[in-house]
Amino acid sequence: MEKTFVRSGLCLFFIVMFFVHNPIYGQRKKKKKAEPQNKEQKDSGLKVSEFEPTAINKVVRLPGLKFPNINRIPYYRNDKALAQIARLERNKQWAEYREVLYTYVTSFGIQNFLRKEDMDLIWRLANVSEHEGDRALAKETYRLLLRHYRGDFSRALKHYDELVLFEKPLYANLEDYYRLVDKRALIDTLTPPEDVLVDMGGYVNSQFSDYGMTLGGEEQNRLLFTSNRSGRDTSAFNRQFNPSHANEDIYVSEKTEFDMWGPAESFDAINTKYNEGSPYLTKDGNTLYFIRCMTPDGYGDCDIYVAKKDAEGKWGEPVNMGPGINSYAWDSHPSLSMTEDTLYFASDRKGGFGNSDIYYSVKKSDGSWSKPKNIGPFINSRGSELSPHPHVKYPVLYFSSSLGVVNFGGFDIYKSFIVDGNFTEPKNVGPLVNGSGDEYYFAIDSDAKQLYYAKSRVKGDPNLDLQSFPLPMEAKPNNTVRFSGRVVEPTTGEVFKGVVTIIDLSDRVEVAPKEIREDGSFDFELVNEKKYLLVIEGDNFFQIEEIFFVEGDKHVQIPAISVNSSLSFASIDFDPGSSKLKPEMENNLHLVVDFLVKHENYRLLVTGHTDSDGNSKANLRLSKERAESIRRFLINYGEMEENRVIADGKGDDDPIIYNPKNENEKRLNRRVEFKIFLDEYRISVPVTDDNFEWSED
Template sequence: MIFRFYLAVFLLLAALACQPALAQKTKQVRLKSKLLSDSTRQLAPKAEVAVDFPNLNKIPYYYDKKKLAQIRKLERRKNWQKTLPLLEAYVTNFGIENFYKDTPMLWRLGQLYERNGQLDKAKAFYKLVLKHHRTDVKKVQLYYDSLEQKEKDYYVPLDYYYKLVEYRKHVAKFLPPKGVNVNMGSEINSKAEDYGPAVRSSEDQLIFTSKRTFRGLNAVPNEDLYYSKMVDGEWEEAKSFGKPINSIWNEGSACLSRDGKTLYFARCECPDCHGNCDLYVAHLLADGTWGKIKNLGPEVNSPGWDSQPTLSKNEDTLYFASDRLGGFGLSDIYFTHKLKNGKWAPAKNLGPVVNTRENEVSPFFHPLYQVLYFSSRGQLLNFGDFDIYKTYRVNGRWQEPRNIGPLVNGKGSEYYFSIDAESTNLYYAKAEPKDPKNLDLYSFPLPMEAHPLAVTHIEGILTDSVSNQPLTGIISIIDLDNGVEVASKYIRPDGTFDFDLIDNNRYTMLIQSPDFFTVEKTFDLATDTVFKIMTTMIDYKLPLIFKNIEFDEGKATIKKDMEPILDRIVLFLADHPTFRLKIGGHTDSSGDPDLNMELSQKRADSIKKYLITKGKMPEERVEAFGYGSTEPLKDEVTDEDMKINRRVEFKLLKPEAENQEQMKGWD
């Protein structure tokens, strides 16, 4: 990809004087925000197509020979107008088995929607095909990508993101991130596997699962439940729940009721288990011990594996993971609700939007909002093996799951996501790619992508207003009110970008690019906004000239009023580590030529020293030369001519090989 290069000089326009050959242009960042009221905060980030399959938990497979024949007859005749409603009605009756046995029907319905201009419905069904297919679907992927390209997220890789942070933090006014991927340390984690965290809504008690003990002569790892209490802002050393919760069998993946008196957990390979693992309930007794342990029974548990329970905010619905027969994939998310008599209803599958042909595990229901988090390896955007997603429940339907971003999800596997009621901190288990079996617990401030209230959608486009061509770059958002992290994204090839943010907060938007200097813009997410950013197009063969960098007569000392200008030069070099800078100091022709040469060199050296000191960069990145009066811009007829010749020039030097390497991530 061939790039045209610009320098965007934001807030420097008054300080910048350019040669007449440099044309001035305007770029616009148009930012539209769709605001949601408090009563609608539980909505998904974007309005989505409702896809209902009422037969899912009633029949395993739907088949109507007569209706199928009618649909195929119309398809052969290419009578798409009559085919669409019939195929739509047939697919609506699908049971779970239809999704992998009759996937081509989902594909054909999506095509008909696209042909009919119903693009949102087309995308919804293409997504279902990609989640549930068991054959090659490259063609479907191409169709889906063609519709999705204007909404696809291009997240900046985490390692590169932190390089940007490192370059900026010495010169930018924003504090560096609070940190992600923070291991909870030896008070919680052991040398064995530690996972399955759940924190009470008051965030004063953490429970989790660990394999740190062994049983039998063969020292088989034993899964037990542990807990830790927070005292003075620190988690105490973890302790075992002890008997009767922990037994000679395996216990784990627990959740507590809000009052801390009811514990739901999984027990495996036990005599009264219906399958490999079952869900149990225990109650806190008056003497402070746990008792009344009871299997939730065959209406909830299956002959397979049932584990990882989580309660809804009203504590009347229990979500869990199961690999029972009759599901969509290897393991699915199921739910059961409490009946009036206090018993649990027969468990039901959560459906094909959340569940895929792969694994969905470790659900977590937010304690205040209709948001479900879970781990999956079958969704459409995945950074590693298992990633964590969130899905919103709107009008009784689960919305398309959204990856919570690279600040949480990495190249390894992430499971067992949990957050406190205030949505301040997250807790989850993570395995590094180099040691995928050794899970540890991590906790750190909740990034924006994972926040349940990040439902206000903003979108923008960055283009050159003269050529109308899209510009490349990285968009970063900083939450000024809460310091919440927002993962950076590349601008899409068409110049667009979008984010889901919390409304009524103040943010700063940073645009970093090989096309221009970093742009910073603060905005209040309460109204539609249009940003206009002035830029100056230059040829890298031409110098960037600052005529108002003026030294005191006969001196080479940096003055205070020069620093804002020089700081932005530092910022550009920090944002673009492959660039080097050449500084040229020039004088007018008055005075002794040799003294002018010496003075211009001292002034260039002073600027160089300031830049490399402030930016903490290698000295070889900046070259300084004094030219005295040997390279005038104008014949000196007037005092104004002499003033023009008294100048400092900055020329960017960019090795071609390094340029190509840096650009790889921007294509």
């Protein structure tokens, strides 16, 4: 790793649009129907065969808390244990108190998360865990509290923020970041990422809303999506219950030999006068899961149906998955696990954690589906969770949530790794995907390179189009290597404020930029065995660019040079008696130009120095001529105003080494120093005349 700089030149930028969506259509609930209280669920947890252990490191952490009673009992209460907890708290027997409290809390059913007095017990567990020094459990419990507590959680948030002060992702302000990117673009050789935010074209999109898509087939060459483009005259029944969006149908587009999406056609074998949407096609393309709404044979607002191809390749009559899967309420967004033996879907049925939750059902040996189970309190929240999307190759579940510890707007996309049948703490996939609006109805291709989802052209516009763009790093299902670092001034230990971004040079994907933390630290989660470009830039230090190859977790100390320091470069070494620039000087001079172009509030003082050989008056003239040669190069190359760079010369009056004894010591005295300073401080600079002229003094 170079100590300060490498050559600037290779920089990419990722164009981001904030997606603003509306909660829409047959895939959203319409109205409630009455239903008796759910019965206890007696079947066990996730099917272990689906989730094999995966070779991942400390980036992925399984929750320490387990809730075995979720899906077993609706509510847990033990008066004897509560009395014991109260006694231990009065007596301040904190170690035993924490142990008993942990046992009680982890016995909760779903309804416990809806009651304030029970959530207060989670608050106490978090608090005593913090007190007893178990930071990991404290952070996890505070996160759980923030997801489910329905009252004032400001105290919990304060405690949590203090615990994760140097861990929480500090995403950079995108306006500031793109300001830096734009200035970088003025001087760097740009190679923009391919297919950035690509509208999928007139063959797919229409003047009506297009959304709710899936990729199907072994080669992922079939796009199925929902659209209300048909314009058909729907029945009075549908208009009564769904007046705004009463003509939803499924459409299919096939990828052509030119890697383009062909004309979308109505899926006539499935579409009816009722609303169809949220399609999910199996890998072999022979089975379709979808939803149909407000039908006479339905059980709720929207039900999940399944259709299969026969031996001749024709689609059979769709079959309602029945009351074992569907409920009296809204059931939608079906998808299958990567082994296609677990069905995920969203539902607002009674008995969940919030407005709508994610549920799953495991396929039995006879081909039938088990009773659906709630996916649990680490994924679901007091808000709404939608659009479960298991990746087809990696053990990762993507989903949308209206509530998260890190949230950028309305619904955001999150991901959770699946390890040994358990879900890890969800991670927001970052601001390059999630914006101030809503993000859901999405699909990710099998190679984890492209993200597909719907967006409105302007905020509040209900007309949605399908878009695709390269999947950013934080949304990747295999970015499980931690790269961390700290930016410090190597001699003083000073830390800097700035923006850190990393660019995947092999796939030309830029990682969401982050701010440097107060202690100078930063961290990213990357895909292993790839080459990356690290770019660190701010207003009070020279830009840093380094290329590195990731092989496992890595931590680096990044030396940064303050712009308030005087700098000299070994390459700036003139021939004896000459003020002519040599080609080998230009690399470092380009770095100085880069900084000045990007930071318009700074000016530069170039000061030339010579050794003591020869006549002092001639040395003074030579040092000034050398400084002016550099000044002229910088002004011309950067196309800057004349007063941005000031030239001065000290001759042999300010040596680093007095009475040098050899050529190397003389060379140290023959130097050119660069002093960059904020424009408002120019009065403190020895040379104050913007139109500096040479003198013989």
